[in-house]
Amino acid sequence: MRRMELGQGVYFTYLPSDKFKTSFLSAQFVTPLRAETASAHALIPAVLRRGTARYPDMQSLSAALDLLYGARVEYTVRKKGENQCVGFVSSFIDDAYTPGGEKLLEPVAELIGEMILSPATKNGRFLGAYVEGEKANLIDAIRGIVNDKRDYADRRLLQEMCGEEPYGVSRFGEEKDVERITPAKLNESYRRLIASSRLELFYIGSASLERVRLALEEAFSTLPREEVGEPAVTTTRPAPEEPRYVAEEMDVTQGKLSMGFRCGSDDTPAMLLANALFGGTSNSKLFLNVREKLSLCYFATSQYHRKKNLVTVSSGIETKNYQKAYDEIMAQLKAVQQGRLEDWELEGARSTMTNAFRTMEDSQGRLEDFYLGQAATGQSETPEDMIAELDGVTLERILAAAAQIRLDTVYFLKGKEQTA
The missing domain is CATH 3.30.830.10 (Metalloenzyme, LuxS/M16 peptidase-like)
Known part of the structure; x- marks a missing residue:
């Protein structure tokens, strides 16, 4: 490169x-x-x-x-x-x-x-x-x-x-x-x-x-150039002392529970793995427990917004299960934060994340999208760099990063005349 x-x-x-x-x-x-x-x-x-x-x-x-x-x-x-x-x-x-x-x-x-x-x-x-x-x-x-x-x-x-x-x-x-x-x-x-x-x-x-x-x-020899502005530097802020709860009614049969968390850690590789353990893969705690074992959600996944240092949870639920689903999602986050993890969970998360970066080399579109994100946000790591960093992340680093995940906002989309 x-x-x-x-x-x-x-x-x-x-x-x-x-x-x-x-x-x-x-x-x-x-x-x-x-x-x-x-x-x-x-x-x-x-x-x-x-x-x-x-x-x-x-x-x-x-x-x-x-x-x-x-x-x-x-x-x-x-x-x-x-x-x-x-x-x-x-x-x-x-x-x-x-x-x-x-x-x-x-x-x-x-x-x-x-x-x-x-x-x-x-x-x-x-x-x-x-x-x-x-x-x-x-x-x-x-x-x-x-x-x-x-x-x-x-x-x-x-x-x-x-x-x-x-x-x-x-x-x-x-x-x-x-x-x-x-x-x-x-x-x-x-x-x-x-x-x-x-x-x-x-x-x-x-x-x-x-x-x-x-x-x-x-x-691009005739590209006009005036005073060229720099890309925006992404801002971060801490979570509020008390989370915000927002509910909205629409004509839907399946409720949608979305939750947003602020991440206080800037240890990106550790956060990538913490999110993978929480809800970022098909072997995550959200998928295996909230969806499969307890059947509280039709789907339940989490995403780490690496460029903004946020984690968001997306889930589809029956309205009557709102509180149970909310409580269990928070319980699974706590399990990650407290290190209640099996060895296979950590290695599975690491394998999934490293493979995601490794397979970028097989897609021109994914490679371009990755490097555009790096250029737009002032970062220089290559996919190979990210793989090396993920390989070196210890459980202690993951727990330290996960401990700084704080709930910011809960948004619930429910059907009309339904109650949570």
């Missing part, structure tokens, strides 16, 4: 590999996540993907990709720490496998550069039809979160728990904000985004470092 600065606020991460039949190229703008800009930033790459000055509609753009042996270019909207990352990822046949030995890296890089820097416009503005069409798609995506009640409950938990922090903002923004976007306003947001946000470029494939560097420098 090599990382270098190509220009003002433009960084390139080179991940050489000859194990794939495809090459992978990514261009991502990293900007602080804010409620007032999230919707516009989420909309921008979708509109850019509709066409360029040279290929002004999706039909001509698709034809151009077909000529590149079916290369794919997709837009992305992600949240990494308290930053929003928007841009494009592309997958195309690696040079070693093209039928006539054609070089696809350069034309694909050029096309991504065109999508970002030379979009289809009229009188200097985005086409109204493209903006309105993608606004409708973005609103559908936002509403889709509401329709998936598990996602909705987890989203509402973060809104309540991190309401005064950027982490509580959705990567898509809010429907009301999308509705207010006009082509003129979107153009203003677009110009600010590409001129003042960090651009992170990633390549995974067999091409040489020098060749990729030259292709990217050429593709």
Whole structure:
């Protein structure tokens, strides 16, 4: 892995590999996540993907990709720490496998550069039809979160728990904000985004470092650069003395209990293992006890938000089992904190986590996503570094980290006219 600065606020991460039949190229703008800009930033790459000055509609753009042996270019909207990352990822046949030995890296890089820097416009503005069409798609995506009640409950938990922090903002923004976007306003947001946000470029494939560097420098040679802002530094805060309890009623048949915990420890490898033991794997205490043994939940999992130092629990329950499920989830956390663990639990958690990092090497998409998260949050560990760190974590470190997990917020989504 090599990382270098190509220009003002433009960084390139080179991940050489000859194990794939495809090459992978990514261009991502990293900007602080804010409620007032999230919707516009989420909309921008979708509109850019509709066409360029040279290929002004999706039909001509698709034809151009077909000529590149079916290369794919997709837009992305992600949240990494308290930053929003928007841009494009592309997958195309690696040079070693093209039928006539054609070089696809350069034309694909050029096309991504065109999508970002030379979009289809009229009188200097985005086409109204493209903006309105993608606004409708973005609103559908936002509403889709509401329709998936598990996602909705987890989203509402973060809104309540991190309401005064950027982490509580959705990567898509809010429907009301999308509705207010006009082509003129979107153009203003677009110009600010590409001129003042960090651009992170990633390549995974067999091409040489020098060749990729030259292709990217050429593709983004006209990128406007003003005063480039730094990505947001993720904030942390302690849990309140008394947890917050929030209940909401909707027309649902299965209750959703989501719980958010603040983690006082900055020992990331130990926290990864503590969470794996608690609810992060199919051999965890939540899965084996709360779900399987006691049948209190249809599902019960926990997630460690490594970039924000939070643990969240997601579970589906019968409303009548709310208190029993809540008590048992807390009891299983206490069991981890007190070290009531079998040897097989610890080794199973360690094996699962190390395997997760090891298998990243088998997926270009997962590798790019990992390194984007590292770049956006100012971290430099590789998957190999994380494996080595996990191997060295002792039980004492896990218990010390788990001891600093504190309940912050409980969100319960229940059916109407039901009582907890």
